[in-house]
Amino acid sequence: MSESTERSRIKIEEAKDKVIGAISETMDLYGVTPAAANLYATMYFKEQMTLDEMRTELGMSKPSMSTSVRKLQEIEMVKKTFTRGSRKHTYIAEKNFFRSFMVFYCQMWEREVKLNMEAIEEAQEDLINVIKDSSSTPEIVAEAKQCYDQLEESKTYYHWVEDLVLSIRSGKIFEFIPKNGQK
Amino acid sequence: MSESTERSRIKIEEAKDKVIGAISETMDLYGVTPAAANLYATMYFKEQMTLDEMRTELGMSKPSMSTSVRKLQEIEMVKKTFTRGSRKHTYIAEKNFFRSFMVFYCQMWEREVKLNMEAIEEAQEDLINVIKDSSSTPEIVAEAKQCYDQLEESKTYYHWVEDLVLSIRSGKIFEFIPKNGQK
DNA sequence: AAGTTTGTTAAAAATTTATTTAACGTTACG
């Protein structure tokens, strides 16, 4: 292999590394470990990878790759593929960022809505009991009512988030914000 | 104060605590510390608070409250207010979740777009150099081109995120997904 | 069926992050 071919190859790798670094850095915000972030960013430029290739490429332990790959599978950023002949499992990265966006945020937002709505429903029941309680002073009733109303008001937001999730999942959002807006 | 009044007061606090717990738990996903998450959730039910009140209410140190409040101010979930007479600073929680959503995600997404787009531009320049290099083998050129195209394709996504941010910031998104959808 | 290869689980070590204690600067008030 010639000198300049080797130099070009290195140039390409450097170019990839710049993007790998950026993806990896922003993925921290998505609640994955540095290992998982690095792994996904690396896989983004590969056709497919086995656990051993990951370990070699990132210079990390196999269990670390195993848990990272599982985490990435949970948020559907990596999928397992069947490879005839080899006993090793092979994995491919989801390269469509729109899909990753959808899966990650919808999962996250639904969890948020569910948890908070459940708490709000329970709290509102308690507050109604206080309001209905004949032995409550007007002051107490007023406070309970105010709290109840604040919670009721906040439901508007959670319903909206739910609608947003529906719109993203169904793809309807792209009717409003098209994929080729300013291109 | 009568027995039952006291019991009612406790009931109200319990109701609030349920919601505080839920908000606090989901806020972890927003990249804030447990202290900051707890603080915001607590402030959500208060008119205003001073640092000392926060410390007392959460049973934590003053510097912890100080840094938490600053972090919350960064994502505009808490604002400082002027209180005549008192030397103590007073803070109020942003109670409009729509605003918090907007500020937090738009900030986050813009950072992601900026970082990744910068890396992509740099990488694409490098790749063009390799492609234009007359000493590159066809194989190398093909690899560089494929990588270039993959990056070019991904820009569609970042442009879309940018448009989404614009739509949320301007409030146009509410024309498509109204605030009172299923109410 | 014994021995490898592959992947996962469990416990330990290392790193990072969050929180506190202590010291410092600043500003208001006597």
Add this chain to the structure above:
DNA sequence: CGTAACGTTAAATAAATTTTTAACAAACTT
């Protein structure tokens, strides 16, 4: 002015998370 109140910064401690080493289980090969 000096003293006290308030908030922040810096260093140290504590806690949580991430990663690794080591042991284990499953499945293929011979």
